[in-house]
Amino acid sequence: MTIKNDKHKFLNPNLNTLEPYVPGKQINDSEYLKLNTNENPFGPSPCVKETIVKFLENSEALLRLYPESESDSLREVIAKKFATKSxxxxxxxxxxxxxxxxxxxxxxxxxxxxxxxxxxxxxxxxAKLFKIPFSTFQLKKDFSLDLTSITPDSKSVIFPNPNAITGIALSIDVIDRFVKENPDKLIIIDEAYADFSKDSCVYLINNYPNILIVQTFSKSRGMAGLRVGFCFGSKPLIDGLKAVKNSFNSYPVDTLATLAAISATKDDLWFENNIATIVKTRSYFTQELEKIGFRVLPSSANFVLITHPRLKADTLRDHLFKNKILVRHFPETRVSNWLRITIGKREDCDVLLSVLKQKISGAN
Amino acid sequence: MTIKNDKHKFLNPNLNTLEPYVPGKQINDSEYLKLNTNENPFGPSPCVKETIVKFLENSEALLRLYPESESDSLREVIAKKFATKSxxxxxxxxxxxxxxxxxxxxxxxxxxxxxxxxxxxxxxxxAKLFKIPFSTFQLKKDFSLDLTSITPDSKSVIFPNPNAITGIALSIDVIDRFVKENPDKLIIIDEAYADFSKDSCVYLINNYPNILIVQTFSKSRGMAGLRVGFCFGSKPLIDGLKAVKNSFNSYPVDTLATLAAISATKDDLWFENNIATIVKTRSYFTQELEKIGFRVLPSSANFVLITHPRLKADTLRDHLFKNKILVRHFPETRVSNWLRITIGKREDCDVLLSVLKQKISGAN
Known part of the structure; x- marks a missing residue:
């Protein structure tokens, strides 16, 4: 969607080329198997529910008060967990x-x-919203990131690790060297999926003033519905971010979401089991897909990017949709003949595999 | 707080004169009587708690899914309530x-x-965050807004009705005329406190393409802790806003906050009683303050702005703080000798009145 300036006269003219992000379909129908937006099939730790119910039973009246402006109590719990300072x-x-x-x-x-x-x-x-000029850098032939192809002119760099869409991770050593060798670039590593790779750059914030690491409760912590994200960086970077946030919205994280995030952070056992199960299911799913002829990129995330030598991605996507399974297709990209599929529960993967098998045998 | 550009080299240089908003103190100590940030003393409808607990008991697993991107179900309930289109x-x-x-x-x-x-x-x-040039317009001697003093050059106008800090409301007729006579200005009416005045401009969106009305669940709906706000305007304005939001954050309102807001919107009886009680307490509190020598501006909001002929506002603020009562003081403004006090429960007002009486009798 592009907003035309002539649509009405009151829109900020800087925004007339806006191209808002289009998220994966949110079909509110439990008949659909939703494997299109990388949500966690197991949801958050049961402690999250217990904590919220307990709060509502004993202190419901506190809903009337504004939440902590700087999420102090959640930051303390995260700091303890990651051995950083709040x-x-x-x-x-x-x-x-x-x-x-x-x-x-x-x-x-x-x-x-x-x-x-x-x-x-x-x-x-x-980038378009804030009028930030950008250029993209190439991937290698195997779809991994090639940091050497970043233009030396760029003042800042962002990439997910593991990368979104592909699921392929760079080693922390490679990132460490890149951050060290580019002290004038501000570098953001988006670790939305890092818990599924067990490799994180968080500790690098103590070594370099030019790195920020972004993480989320929506994937590995299983609470996309509650909207909590966070990032790590040197104190001056975090102070700058706080000042910007306090000029935009003083209280972005609500009381129940804060309680939920604290509770989720504390339940290490649930977290470890959840990750282990998804990683195991990812291996199983990958093997089964390969058995029926798919190419599967080596994923360190909670999704896989797959392609089939004979069946087109859009045909497969439509066939899956008819069978009430949602997956993600990126028609405008160089992976237009690939599908991205979230790792669900093992039984979800089996349902999907059987629908794919049916289609493939029909195509033979 | 002003961020100096030399603080570190990675900050957006456009932000070197940022002056982040400083909200009223959030002291997380129930020993304090918190009358400084205009929260609702009664909290949200009890239905809010029931709705959330019921959701968590039956559909807790849905916390794992992203919320509705455009808050469709909440918009439908609000539309019904306000007789607008979603x-x-x-x-x-x-x-x-x-x-x-x-x-x-x-x-x-x-x-x-x-x-x-x-x-x-x-x-x-x-305005500073987004580099928007601004000018301010004067109030009349009685502290009411004087829309005739707005510079004809301005392309857009925003004011709260009732006005923040003073609590004084303009009549809808005056606003209607102003919007009509200024078809080239985009005008936003911030109705955070409008429910306490029983007068709203919402219906004007059907008459004029140049008006937006902003409201909140934090004050009259008693759920500041859950972070839900909304606005009304013509479809082209709302479409523009959606495009901007979808370039910033696709899912800003979480699942539990959405459920809570739907539930709060539906409980009309709680809402009406809550407002009636606060309005009644406001009259009582105003009279009692006047009895002990305070000047009280005529408020249509859930707070009053007061001054005393002999006792300085900062002295009173400090005295109240020593007595564990928080009120708001705006030292940098032309009301530096006034205090803004939230209307609490009647017993909250009585506690505050007795502390003030004590101070005043000591000063005699």
């Missing part, structure tokens, strides 16, 4: 808000931004 | 986020913005 942490209304505030605070007004040609398609939307 | 409504993460997105969508890049010299101090913070 003033190295910023919390926002989902990692999308954290990303947008970072773009405004650190990318806007500072020259060209670089991100991968194939990545989270929300980045160009935010 | 495509004339936008919902965001508190009315502060709605305001910020409106500033970016309709004020930025369009010339000078006007707002009252004495008003919600968040407006200049947002």
């Amino acid at each position: 003033d190295q942490i910023f919390v926002g209304n989902g990692s999308d808000e954290v990303l947008s505030l970072c773009f405004l605070a650190f990318f806007a007004g500072r020259g060209c931004l670089s991100f991968p040609e194939l990545t989270y398609s929300f980045y160009p939307s935010i | 495509d004339q409504i936008f919902v965001g993460n508190g009315s502060d986020e709605v305001l910020s997105l409106c500033f970016l969508a309709f004020f930025a890049g369009r010339g000078c913005l006007s707002f009252p010299e004495l008003t919600y101090s968040f407006y200049p913070s947002i």
